[in-house]
Amino acid sequence: MMHGKFIKLFPLPLLLMLLFLGISTALQAAEPGVSNVADRIAPVGRIQLAGEPPLEAESEVAAAEEAVEPMAAPRPMRSNYPDIGVSSRAIVWVLAQLHLFFGALVLAVPLFVLIIELVGLFTGDERYDDMAHEFMKISLTGFSITAIFGGSLTLALFLLYPDFMAYMMHVFGAQLLVYAGLFFFETFFLYTYYYGWNAFRYGNKKWVHLSLGLMLNASGLTIMVLANSWATFMMAPSGVNEVGAVVGNIWEVMKGPLWNPINLHRFIANIAFGGAVVGAYAAFKFLSTNDPEKRAHYDWMGYTSNFIAILAFLPLPFAGYWLMAEIYAYSQQMGITAMGGILAWLFILQAVLIGTILLAGNFYLWAGMSRTDGSERYKWLVKFIALVLVVTFLIWITPHTLMLSASEISLLGGTHHSILGPLGIMPAKNIAVNLMLIVTFLSFQLYRRSDKVATVSWAPAGNALMVAIYVVAIANIIFLGVYYGYFTNTVYKVGSSVAQVVSTLVVIISGIIIDTLMFKNAKILPSHWGRIPDRAQYALFALPIAFTWLMGLMGYVRSSVKTHWHVYTVMKDNSPDNFIPAIAYAGNMITLVTVLFLLCLLFMFWVANLSETRQVKPVTAGKGA
Amino acid sequence: MENQVEEKLGKQMADKRKMGIFSTLLSVVIAFAIVLMLFYGLNHLIMGMQGLPLNMDLTPAG
Amino acid sequence: MKILFKTLGFSLGLTLVFSLLTYLLPQMKGEAPVDVKVDLGSLTMDDFVALGEDLFKNKGTCTLCHKPPPLGRAPDIQGEDMVALSAERLADERYQGEAKDAAGYILESMLDPNKYVVATWGKKGSNDSESPMPVVDKAPIELSSMEMDAITAWLQAKDGNEVTVALPTAEEAAEVAAAPAGESAATSAPAATADEAMAKYACLTCHAMDSNDTLVGPGLVDVGERLTADEIRQSILDPNAVMVEGFPPAMPADFGTKMTVNELQMIVDFLAEKKG
Numbered sequence: 001m002m003h004g005k006f007i008k009l010f011p012l013p014l015l016l017m018l019l020f021l022g023i024s025t026a027l028q029a030a031e032p033g034v035s036n037v038a039d040r041i042a043p044v045g046r047i048q049l050a051g052e053p054p055l056e057a058e059s060e061v062a063a064a065e066e067a068v069e070p071m072a073a074p075r076p077m078r079s080n081y082p083d084i085g086v087s088s089r090a091i092v093w094v095l096a097q098l099h100l101f102f103g104a105l106v107l108a109v110p111l112f113v114l115i116i117e118l119v120g121l122f123t124g125d126e127r128y129d130d131m132a133h134e135f136m137k138i139s140l141t142g143f144s145i146t147a148i149f150g151g152s153l154t155l156a157l158f159l160l161y162p163d164f165m166a167y168m169m170h171v172f173g174a175q176l177l178v179y180a181g182l183f184f185f186e187t188f189f190l191y192t193y194y195y196g197w198n199a200f201r202y203g204n205k206k207w208v209h210l211s212l213g214l215m216l217n218a219s220g221l222t223i224m225v226l227a228n229s230w231a232t233f234m235m236a237p238s239g240v241n242e243v244g245a246v247v248g249n250i251w252e253v254m255k256g257p258l259w260n261p262i263n264l265h266r267f268i269a270n271i272a273f274g275g276a277v278v279g280a281y282a283a284f285k286f287l288s289t290n291d292p293e294k295r296a297h298y299d300w301m302g303y304t305s306n307f308i309a310i311l312a313f314l315p316l317p318f319a320g321y322w323l324m325a326e327i328y329a330y331s332q333q334m335g336i337t338a339m340g341g342i343l344a345w346l347f348i349l350q351a352v353l354i355g356t357i358l359l360a361g362n363f364y365l366w367a368g369m370s371r372t373d374g375s376e377r378y379k380w381l382v383k384f385i386a387l388v389l390v391v392t393f394l395i396w397i398t399p400h401t402l403m404l405s406a407s408e409i410s411l412l413g414g415t416h417h418s419i420l421g422p423l424g425i426m427p428a429k430n431i432a433v434n435l436m437l438i439v440t441f442l443s444f445q446l447y448r449r450s451d452k453v454a455t456v457s458w459a460p461a462g463n464a465l466m467v468a469i470y471v472v473a474i475a476n477i478i479f480l481g482v483y484y485g486y487f488t489n490t491v492y493k494v495g496s497s498v499a500q501v502v503s504t505l506v507v508i509i510s511g512i513i514i515d516t517l518m519f520k521n522a523k524i525l526p527s528h529w530g531r532i533p534d535r536a537q538y539a540l541f542a543l544p545i546a547f548t549w550l551m552g553l554m555g556y557v558r559s560s561v562k563t564h565w566h567v568y569t570v571m572k573d574n575s576p577d578n579f580i581p582a583i584a585y586a587g588n589m590i591t592l593v594t595v596l597f598l599l600c601l602l603f604m605f606w607v608a609n610l611s612e613t614r615q616v617k618p619v620t621a622g623k624g625a
Numbered sequence: 626m627e628n629q630v631e632e633k634l635g636k637q638m639a640d641k642r643k644m645g646i647f648s649t650l651l652s653v654v655i656a657f658a659i660v661l662m663l664f665y666g667l668n669h670l671i672m673g674m675q676g677l678p679l680n681m682d683l684t685p686a687g
Numbered sequence: 688m689k690i691l692f693k694t695l696g697f698s699l700g701l702t703l704v705f706s707l708l709t710y711l712l713p714q715m716k717g718e719a720p721v722d723v724k725v726d727l728g729s730l731t732m733d734d735f736v737a738l739g740e741d742l743f744k745n746k747g748t749c750t751l752c753h754k755p756p757p758l759g760r761a762p763d764i765q766g767e768d769m770v771a772l773s774a775e776r777l778a779d780e781r782y783q784g785e786a787k788d789a790a791g792y793i794l795e796s797m798l799d800p801n802k803y804v805v806a807t808w809g810k811k812g813s814n815d816s817e818s819p820m821p822v823v824d825k826a827p828i829e830l831s832s833m834e835m836d837a838i839t840a841w842l843q844a845k846d847g848n849e850v851t852v853a854l855p856t857a858e859e860a861a862e863v864a865a866a867p868a869g870e871s872a873a874t875s876a877p878a879a880t881a882d883e884a885m886a887k888y889a890c891l892t893c894h895a896m897d898s899n900d901t902l903v904g905p906g907l908v909d910v911g912e913r914l915t916a917d918e919i920r921q922s923i924l925d926p927n928a929v930m931v932e933g934f935p936p937a938m939p940a941d942f943g944t945k946m947t948v949n950e951l952q953m954i955v956d957f958l959a960e961k962k963g
Contacts (some may be wrong), residue, residue, distance in 0.1 A: 011696035018699060023708070077940050079927040240828065251854050280694075288690045332760065333827070336751040342715045349708060356701075461652045468656040476664045483683075490760075491676055491811065492685050501663065541694055543702045564719030569826035573719070580717025587709025594702050598649040598695075676812055 014503045022592020023383065025585055026090035060387055071170055073244025075570035078162040079573040088160035089577035090589065092418070095156055097552055097593040098600070099149035102142050102275075103227075104266070104551070107220045108274025109139040110193070112308050121206060133197050138281055138608040139274075144189055145600055147183075160165050163568045163574070168230065171240065175250050179226050182219050189216035219265070228262050229254040235562055236330045237570050244570035257330045261323035262445055268319050273314035273551065274361045276544040279305030281605055283540035286530075286567055296529035302528075303368060310361040310444065314508065315438055317354075327561070338561045345583060347558055348397055351429075353550040355393040358440050360542040362389060365447045367536030374525040375450035385439045392432035392439075414616045427485020434477045434504045440507050442470065445515060452522040469510050529577040548597055552590035691919055692757045702911070720746040727855065728816060732840070735854055739841030741766065742834050747840075761820065768846040769793060776803050790851045793839045797823045881957035884950040896961070909962055914963075916959040923951065 043241035081088065113132045120128030158165050169176065193212040200209035231432055238256040239248030246253065282302035328335035336345060366382050369375035454462070477500045561566045564578040572578075581589075640676050665683075678686040702868035725738065743765075744775045752761035773789035784802035786792040795802055809815030823830045830838075836852045844848045845860055885891060893903035900906050910919065921928060923946075926938035942951075 011699055014696065014699045014703065018702060018706070045913050057926055061672050077925065079925065079940060134831070240643050266813050284690065284694055287694065311936060331821070331827075333748055333751055333821055336760065337748075342717050345712045348712065349705070353705065422743075460649060461656070464649075464653045464656040465660070468653070468660040472657065472660045476668070480668070486686075489807070492672075495672050495677040497673045498675060499668050502667060502671050506664075506667070538694075538697055541698050546705075549702065549705045563717060563827070565827060578719040582714040582716050583709045583712045584714055585704045591702050591706040595699065597697060598702075602695075 001494065018591055018595050022595065025588035025591060028090075028096060031117075038231050061283050071245060073167050073240075073567060074163040075572060077575055078574050078576065080163055082160055083576075084160070087577055088156075088575065091156050092153065092160060092594070093589055094593055095149055095153040097555060097590075098596060099146060099153050100555065101551065101593070102146040102149060102550060102600070103224070103409065103595045104270040104343050104585055105140045105277055105419055106146050107224055108270040108272075109135055109142070110190075110213060110216050110220060111271060112275065114210070114217060116304070127268070127300075129201070131304065134301070135278055135285040136194050136197070137611070138278065138605055140190075140194060141604045141607045143187075145604065149396050153464070161566075165572060166242065166572065167567070171233070171244075171253055172245055173231065173250065175226065175229075179223065182223050182226070183280070186216065186219040186223060187537075189219060190214075199258065224266065225259075225263050225271075226254075227430075228266060229256070229259055231558070232256045232258040232262050234565075234567050235327075235334075237567050239355065240570060242570075244567060247549060258323065258326055261319070261326045264318070264325050268316050269551070270313055272309045272316060273544070273547045275305045275308030275310075275312060276547045279309060279540040280544045280601075281305075281317045283537035284605070287534060287537050296334070299532055300529045302537065306361065306364050306540060306543070309547075310365075310440070311360070313357065313372060314441060315439065317433060318505070321497075321501065331568075334561050337563060341559055342580060343557050346553060346586075349553055349583075349587075350550065351393070351396045353546050353553065355389075355396065355436075356546040357550070358436055359389060359393070360539040361388070361544065362440055362443045364536055364539040364543075365443045367539070368532055369447060369450050369600055370533070371529060371531050372451035372525055372527050374453065375447075378446040378450055381442070381446060385443055387441045388435060392435045395432040396429050396436070398428070426497070427481040427493060429483035430485070430500055434500050435474065438470070438507050439473060441511060445511050448515065449519070449525050451520045451525045453525065454518045454522050457516055459518055462514055466511065466514050469507055473507045476500075476503050512580075543565060545594065545598075548594045549590055554585075556586050556590065725855075730854060732850060732854060735837050736841045736844040736850065738834075739837035739839070742830065743838050743841060746834075747828060747830060747838060752820070761808055765845075766844065768848070769842045770846065770848040772837050778806075779803070788851065789843065789848070790839050793842055795833055797835050797838070818907070840878070882952040884953050885949070885957075886945070888954075890945065890954070904934060907958060907961060911959045911962040914959075916955050920951065920955050923954065 114131040115137045116135070118126050120126065120132065166466060189212055193209070193216050196209055200206060200212075233253060233256055236256045237244070237253075239246060239250075239253035241247050259624045279302050282298045282305055286298035286302055289295060289298070304394065324335065324339070327338065338346065362385065369382075399469045409436075456462070479499050480496040480503070484492045563580065564573050565571065566573045668683060669679055680686045725734075731857065749852045751766070753764050754760075755763045755766050770789040773786075773792040777786060777792055782803045784795045784799070785801075787796045792803075800820035800822065801816070803820045804813075804815045808818070810817040810819050821828060823842055824832070833855045836855065839848045843852070885896075885956070890896075895902055895906040896907050896908065898906050914922065922941050926940055926942075946954075
């Protein structure tokens with residue numbers, strides 16, 4: 001009884017506290033203490049002679065000359081930014097992030113829904129079709145929520161950053177009309193796809209339905225890549241000259257150096273995120289019922305969601321690596337601002353979050369092994385996987401350089417600890433990340449194998465090959481990291497990390513190929529859906545929370561590498577918020593958006609369930625349901 | 626149910642025994658040899674593609 | 688309902704853990720570069736050198752790459768005697784620039800880093816013919832020539848070498864500042880007198896000079912009594928900072944980038960003398 005009460009009492013104050021923390025952060029004046037506007041007027045950071053007007057850098061002189069004909073990027077002064085008392089950035093931050101969360105969700109769900117529908121079609125198993133339909137149902141309200149936050153974001157941007165938005169409108173021009181037009185397409189396909197589900201269920205009509213799903217995804221993805229081009233234009237502008245005057249056509253403006261890396265990264269991350277979110281729904285439904293049939297259904301749904309989330313998550317570090325490499329190629333300065341400057345500390349948080357995701361995903365797979373009787377064969381491996389995960393996780397979060405006082409530095413004999421130092425630099429972290437991914441894939445593979453017994457004649461040879469690939473790949477990754485990372489020059493060090501990534505990919509791809517061939521016509525041992533401990537479901541809540549927080553964190557980094565620029569090198573940010581905030585401030589903001597997202601999500605799920613609920617007709621007055 | 630599983634597992638074990646310890650060992654050795662060569666070639670290939678040639682003993686060349 | 692509270696509590700608790708973690712990390716802000724005022728009247732060479740060091744470590748963002756090994760992504764110029772190195776590099780056959788002395792070499796390497804790329808530090812695949820270093824007088828760094836001189840002075844002074852760059856003079860500053868107006872608007876040459884300057888920027892359209900009558904902005908016949916010269920200057924450079932009550936924010940805010948040093952000074956002097 002006491003326990004139950006505590007549980008009931010616990011979350012509400014916590015919710016209020018987190019909301020208070022976040023909101024009070026957001027409501028802080030942009031920068032207390034600096035009230036004198038003239039102290040920080042444009043141009044930013046110019047050293048000037050006292051009593052003289054600001055000097056112009058020579059590049060701007062030349063630039064101003066060129067800019068006579070096409071419109072250059074505006075150079076707003078501090079006073080051109082509307083001041084509404086609270087930080088404009090905080091408002092835009094919250095709205096943009098919520099828009100992005102829901103946008104990611106509603107882009108991802110139709111994608112894997114379509115794939116699940118196809119699986120259902122080819123296997124002839126109607127359970128897939130029903131599950132796909134249910135995924136659509138629970139995310140349906142998400143489309144409206146995305147639109148609401150998108151509208152609010154646009155409004156806030158035009159109100160709070162008028163010069164910036166005027167410039168963006170000028171640069172992107174007609175593309176915005178295309179963007180708006182796509183919404184009509186998406187809405188049309190969304191509703192026909194969802195409401196047409198049972199109307200076009202069998203035979204040729206099913207293909208009509210699948211085509212609708214394909215068109216829904218096509219319009220959704222186009223919307224995403226168009227919106228991405230705005231973000232990447234702000235980071236690495238293309239199609240404009242030094243002062244931001246448009247010199248190329250819209251395609252050249254969109255096709256910046258970071259556009260495709262961001263497209264790929266967001267595309268993959270959205271799938272992982274979407275899978276994690278619907279997994280939490282399934283976990284919640286699983287926990288709230290005692291009906292074995294329903295528990296089996298939601299266990300299976302939760303398993304599928306986790307499968308999608310982890311499978312999409314595994315290639316994500318490689319997409320991130322590509323993005324970061326392109327950032328370095330575009331501007332070494334920007335790359336180092338992210339990875340070696342003040343933002344570098346955030347990558348420790350990133351490591352914690354990714355570690356949480358991998359541990360939760362692995363834990364869920366291990367717990368799920370209890371569903372099958374054949375899993376006993378592999379259980380002994382779990383403790384080794386867990387050990388590798390923990391050790392590599394610890395290496396990963398070892399900080400690179402520590403902030404130390406002078407006495408501490410002399411005590412350590414330098415800013416780098418003699419033992420921890422070597423673990424803090426990139427080669428050690430690369431080894432750790434690749435090993436984490438490999439053992440996560442191992443968990444995954446063991447789980448997939450746990451209900452099967454191979455019948456092909458070459459199974460022992462196949463197993464020997466698989467074991468050899470794991471052992472040699474792990475040895476190779478350690479060798480590459482240690483040898484090139486510590487005993488050769490920087491160029492080989494960086495080059496070897498690519499070889500490490502390829503080794504990991506070899507394991508994943510060969511694992512999938514070997515298992516697909518080896519377990520063709522395999523004996524299937526009985527699985528008992530629903531036979532999983534309740535505590536395993538909490539892993540399905542940890543996943544979306546960590547994903548949401550991680551997206552908030554990395555979004556903050558992505559936006560902050562621009563430092564005091566609206567559009568990097570082209571349009572300066574002279575607003576009161578043109579600094580990179582401290583980590584705790586950012587942490588509060590991210591927590592605020594995560595909690596708000598959680599609340600909106602609860603609303604979305606509640607609405608989805610409302611359609612199933614039917615009020616019992618009151619028999620007599622006062623005795624209603 | 627569980628008996629069935631054990632039966633299957635037992636049959637698999639029996640299959641393995643039938644192959645004999647020697648041929649099992651052989652297939653493991655062959656597998657390792659193939660995979661080692663694969664990764665050795667892979668290291669050369671990937672580093673070479675980035676303009677970072679290696680010597681035969683994998684030390685940086687050039 | 689109990690499940691809802693349990694799962695919600697778990698989720699919020701995890702969120703709390705993540706946000707608490709942010710408090711454990713160092714709390715550093717990435718400030719945008721802030722204006723620094725240099726008073727020419729009291730500027731000594733030591734100040735100029737110190738300014739150069741500050742620029743090197745902060746606004747110039749040089750230390751992002753120029754770090755001691757093994758952290759650096761560029762030569763460790765803090766730890767090396769750049770004057771001595773310059774002599775070696777100028778004599779190197781790979782050198783392609785026109786500099787004759789250390790100061791010239793250092794300045795040139797900031798403006799055109801490709802003139803001499805230190806071996807092994809070139810862009811990958813360029814065989815040390817192309818430098819990964821950004822040009823420092825271009826965005827996003829945008830150092831002025833005075834600022835680059837200060838950095839050169841520091842690089843010379845830090846190893847005990849003689850500083851050969853000269854302190855900035857008022858004329859130089861005026862020249863640099865005059866350049867935009869002179870070049871970008873060929874039709875409007877710099878004004879020679881206060882009257883010309885006020886005509887050029889159309890002050891008289893909104894301000895009456897011979898009475899306190901209000902046209903669009905306040906009359907300025909006795910402005911020298913109401914405001915000091917510095918306040919007048921501020922009102923011109925950032926008109927919306929301090930507003931006379933009852934006036935709309937109609938005055939252009941871009942005079943700071945349009946006027947030359949001399950024009951502004953003439954107008955300020957002229958107005959400061961107007962005491963009714």
